[in-house]
Amino acid sequence: MNMRTLVGLGLFVFAAQAFAGDVAVTEASARATAPGQETAAVGMHIKANRDARLVGASSPAAKHVEIHIMKHANGMMEMRQVPSLVLPANQEVVLGKGSHLMLVGLKHQLKPGARVQLTLTIEFADKRREHLKVVAPVLAVGQDEDMSGHGMGGHSMEGGSMGSH
Numbered sequence: 001m002n003m004r005t006l007v008g009l010g011l012f013v014f015a016a017q018a019f020a021g022d023v024a025v026t027e028a029s030a031r032a033t034a035p036g037q038e039t040a041a042v043g044m045h046i047k048a049n050r051d052a053r054l055v056g057a058s059s060p061a062a063k064h065v066e067i068h069i070m071k072h073a074n075g076m077m078e079m080r081q082v083p084s085l086v087l088p089a090n091q092e093v094v095l096g097k098g099s100h101l102m103l104v105g106l107k108h109q110l111k112p113g114a115r116v117q118l119t120l121t122i123e124f125a126d127k128r129r130e131h132l133k134v135v136a137p138v139l140a141v142g143q144d145e146d147m148s149g150h151g152m153g154g155h156s157m158e159g160g161s162m163g164s165h
Helices: 003-015
Strands: 017-020 023-029 039-048 052-058 062-073 076-082 085-087 092-095 099-106 115-124 129-137 161-164
Touching: 023 129, 039 052, 039 062, 039 085, 039 115, 052 062, 085 092, 092 099
Parallel strands: 017 161
Antiparallel strands: 017 023, 023 039, 039 092, 039 099, 052 085, 052 115, 062 076, 062 099, 115 129, 129 161
8 A cells, every 4th residue: 555545544534533522423424326316314423421412413515404213113114304313421323224314405416435514413411512513425335334225225325524613
C-alpha cells in the first residue's frame, strides 16, 4: 500500500466515527440511490453515556429527515415515523436493523463515493440538547450489509462522521 492509500484509509476510518460530549456515533452507512429516487434510509450506531433521545435530524441533501422504526404487526413488517428514539445510557442503538433515519425529498441522486451531511439533535433527561454533525460517505449497493435484507429495499443509507455543533 502506498502512502496516499494509507492516508485515504485513515481519513475514511476517522470519518466513520465521531464523538461529541456524551454521544458517540460509529458505522454510519448509506446505499447509493437510483436516479429520481426521493428517499434514502440512513443507518448508524449511536451510544450515549447517559439516558438521551434522538429527537430530530436535518440534512442539506433532503427537504426533511424523519425518524422511522420497523415493527412486526399482524404478521407483517411495518415502518412508522416516530417523534424520537430512546438512547439508553451505555447501550449501543443500531439504526438500520429495525430503525433508521429517512431522508425525504432528496435534492439529488446519492452516488457511491459522495458524502452527505446530516445534523442530529440529541436531548438528555435534563432537556439539554446537543447537535451533532455527520458527514456520510455513500456506499454502492452491496456494501451496505446493515441495511440489506431488513425491509429497506428501494432506500439508501449514508455513513459518516459526527462532531459537536
